[in-house]
Amino acid sequence: MMGLAILISMTVTAQQVEEDSLQSVNLNEVILVSSNRLNHQKTEKPLAGLDAFLESSRNVSMVKRGAYAWEPAMNGMASERLSVTIDGMQIFGACTDKMDPITSYVDVSNLDEIQIASGQEGAAYGNSIGGAINLKTNAANYVKKGWSGTLGSSYESNNNLKVANGKVNYGSERFFINLQGLYRKAYEYAAGNNEKVQFSQYEKYNAFLNSGYKLSDSKQIGLSFIYDEAVDVGYPALPMDVSLARAFIGSVNYSQDSLFNRLDTWESKIYYNNITHVMDDTTRPDVLIHMDMPGESETFGAYSQAYLKSGANRFFFKLDGYHNRSYAEMTMYPPNPGEEPMFMLTWPDVHTYNVGLYAEDKISFGMDFLKLGMRLGYHKNSVASNFGYNSLKIFYPEMERENSRILKSFSAIYHKMLGDFHIEGGLSYGERAPSVSEGYGFYLFNSFDGFDYIGNPNLSTEASNEVNVSVSYKRPLFEVALAGNFFHISDYIIGKTNSELSPMTLGGAGVKVYENLDYARLMNVSLNGNYSFSSSLSWSGNISYHYGKDNDGNNLPLIAPISYRSALNYFKNQYSASINIQGAGKHSEFSSYYGETGAAAYLLLNAAVGKRFFIDDDDLYVKAGVENIFDTYYVSYADWNNIPRMGRNIHVTVSYSFN
Numbered sequence: 001m002m003g004l005a006i007l008i009s010m011t012v013t014a015q016q017v018e019e020d021s022l023q024s025v026n027l028n029e030v031i032l033v034s035s036n037r038l039n040h041q042k043t044e045k046p047l048a049g050l051d052a053f054l055e056s057s058r059n060v061s062m063v064k065r066g067a068y069a070w071e072p073a074m075n076g077m078a079s080e081r082l083s084v085t086i087d088g089m090q091i092f093g094a095c096t097d098k099m100d101p102i103t104s105y106v107d108v109s110n111l112d113e114i115q116i117a118s119g120q121e122g123a124a125y126g127n128s129i130g131g132a133i134n135l136k137t138n139a140a141n142y143v144k145k146g147w148s149g150t151l152g153s154s155y156e157s158n159n160n161l162k163v164a165n166g167k168v169n170y171g172s173e174r175f176f177i178n179l180q181g182l183y184r185k186a187y188e189y190a191a192g193n194n195e196k197v198q199f200s201q202y203e204k205y206n207a208f209l210n211s212g213y214k215l216s217d218s219k220q221i222g223l224s225f226i227y228d229e230a231v232d233v234g235y236p237a238l239p240m241d242v243s244l245a246r247a248f249i250g251s252v253n254y255s256q257d258s259l260f261n262r263l264d265t266w267e268s269k270i271y272y273n274n275i276t277h278v279m280d281d282t283t284r285p286d287v288l289i290h291m292d293m294p295g296e297s298e299t300f301g302a303y304s305q306a307y308l309k310s311g312a313n314r315f316f317f318k319l320d321g322y323h324n325r326s327y328a329e330m331t332m333y334p335p336n337p338g339e340e341p342m343f344m345l346t347w348p349d350v351h352t353y354n355v356g357l358y359a360e361d362k363i364s365f366g367m368d369f370l371k372l373g374m375r376l377g378y379h380k381n382s383v384a385s386n387f388g389y390n391s392l393k394i395f396y397p398e399m400e401r402e403n404s405r406i407l408k409s410f411s412a413i414y415h416k417m418l419g420d421f422h423i424e425g426g427l428s429y430g431e432r433a434p435s436v437s438e439g440y441g442f443y444l445f446n447s448f449d450g451f452d453y454i455g456n457p458n459l460s461t462e463a464s465n466e467v468n469v470s471v472s473y474k475r476p477l478f479e480v481a482l483a484g485n486f487f488h489i490s491d492y493i494i495g496k497t498n499s500e501l502s503p504m505t506l507g508g509a510g511v512k513v514y515e516n517l518d519y520a521r522l523m524n525v526s527l528n529g530n531y532s533f534s535s536s537l538s539w540s541g542n543i544s545y546h547y548g549k550d551n552d553g554n555n556l557p558l559i560a561p562i563s564y565r566s567a568l569n570y571f572k573n574q575y576s577a578s579i580n581i582q583g584a585g586k587h588s589e590f591s592s593y594y595g596e597t598g599a600a601a602y603l604l605l606n607a608a609v610g611k612r613f614f615i616d617d618d619d620l621y622v623k624a625g626v627e628n629i630f631d632t633y634y635v636s637y638a639d640w641n642n643i644p645r646m647g648r649n650i651h652v653t654v655s656y657s658f659n
């Protein structure tokens with residue numbers, strides 16, 4: 001449904017998208033972000049980090065290793081099984097320990113919306129099993145004339161977080177430019193009962209530029225650039241921190257209204273991004289052996305896409321390709337200065353080439369439709385470093401330097417309306433290649449289960465068979481939707497203990513090597529509802545259930561327990577107020593083999609109020625609220641090594657926009 005999500009976002013206003021959030025596939029979602037000031041009213045914390053916005057989504061949950069750079073998960077699957085893109089651009093983190101998900105290299109101020117597509121609905125964005133998250137940056141704006149801008153600031157009491165954000169836009173009929181700068185600084189946060197969580201500070205700088213020029217009424221070129229830098233980022237759940245995480249993300253795009261008089265909305269883009277990640281253990285006490293662990297990831301890519309309308313058919317075609325280089329090293333310095341430092345390549349300069357063709361056809365029958373999607377791709381890995389290749393050959397003497405595979409994806413969705421009921425069912429198949437860590441990682445320490453992980457270049461392609469069903473009932477004041485999906489994933493990739501190998505990490509529990517399981521099965525069911533009591537007062541609620549087991553009936557790690565949330569929202573005469581609860585049942589279906597120990601049930605209460613003032617032509621917005629009002633001490637299933645979550649937190653945001 002990503003194609004549909006794109007269509008929706010291009011053809012209807014943001015307001016409508018939100019009202020339509022229960023429309024068609026209920027496992028897909030568009031989250032509006034606060035950069036449009038009209039959305040401030042609907043957002044509890046307009047300058048919250050992107051992670052908080054993602055966490056507010058019905059479908060995404062966030063795995064946390066601290067207060068910064070949370071890792072998105074969806075349908076019980078995280079990083080390797082998701083495709084996370086920025087404006088359709090492929091980007092890969094540079095950390096062997098997942099400290100830098102792609103979502104950590106943009107800021108919410110850069111974005112208009114977050115497009116979430118479940119399972120193979122996300123295939124337009126790349127090969128994935130669990131789904132796709134596309135971060136859509138501020139759109140072109142040729143309409144707004146002259147200069148305008150926004151200054152925003154926010155403060156949070158718990159971790160003394162300060163945020164400052166400034167934007168300037170210039171627009172004319174032919175040309176526009178958006179420029180932004182952002183700064184965030186947070187100190188260590190306190191969990192419930194005022195317990196300080198050590199090493200949970202962070203600091204972030206972000207600059208964003210987006211501009212476009214109309215070559216003619218139907219043709220335009222654009223340029224976009226993001227610079228993002230985080231320094232002194234603490235990871236309380238991990239044995240080390242990060243001194244620098246930096247991204248340069250740039251692209252040039254060209255679009256025209258039609259092509260060959262047949263295709264419409266033809267858009268092409270070339271892009272480049274470079275990520276540097278430097279881990280740092282010098283701030284930690286009791287480090288047995290000091291390590292330097294820098295990593296780098298660099299990606300070139302391009303895509304071109306267009307639509308074609310023919311009778312009841314609406315086709316979408318996309319050709320895409322990228323080349324990524326992932327490199328990470330580790331130097332261990334023994335405490336005895338007489339001993340030589342030990343050097344390893346933890347990612348042996350792995351080059352990945354991927355080209356794919358995505359095609360979809362949406363066939364309408366009155367109010368009903370059938371959507372067929374397909375992706376065919378070629379994927380190749382090669383190990384460029386001789387040193388890294390020879391190191392891996394110790395374990396895999398027959399290993400080839402290059403490894404290529406064909407990746408396929410098919411999906412079919414049927415949507416039917418029966419009176420006020422929308423019924424939808426889909427079947428799909430998708431494949432993914434192993435990640436760089438899964439294929440070529442060399443002694444990657446996982447602080448969750450305490451094992452060193454070694455990649456396996458002989459892994460088979462992982463393949464998912466997916467069924468999804470949703471039923472929604474929609475009346476003008478009332479909506480309720482039940483949605484579920486089931487994944488049978490064959491050749492599921494996960495680490496398994498190899499007792500013949502001994503760990504490199506001092507005190508490590510052992511070594512796990514990535515293997516293909518026969519299969520794993522995951523299931524997700526959610527029930528969503530909302531009701532409008534009046535034009536100013538509305539209620540929404542959501543409850544979800546998740547299941548994940550391997551072929552021996554063992555629990556998979558990081559599968560959520562029953563989770564729920566409910567909110568009352570009030571909005572009248574530029575005043576807004578909301579009160580909401582969120583909670584989860586006991587995490588009892590955990591995986592001790594992967595280091596989980598379970599988590600108790602919890603329930604949180606949050607509230608916020610806001611007011612918008614008009615000052616001549618300008619606009620002043622003030623929002624304030626309290627999170628975790630009862631200062632509850634809690635740990636969720638997604639908290640790495642059971643690091644407790646934030647206690648009571650008071651937040652205030654002020655934003656001033658001039659025209």
Ligand SMILES: [Cu+2]
Nearest residue numbers: 095097099279
């Ligand atoms: Cu790292």
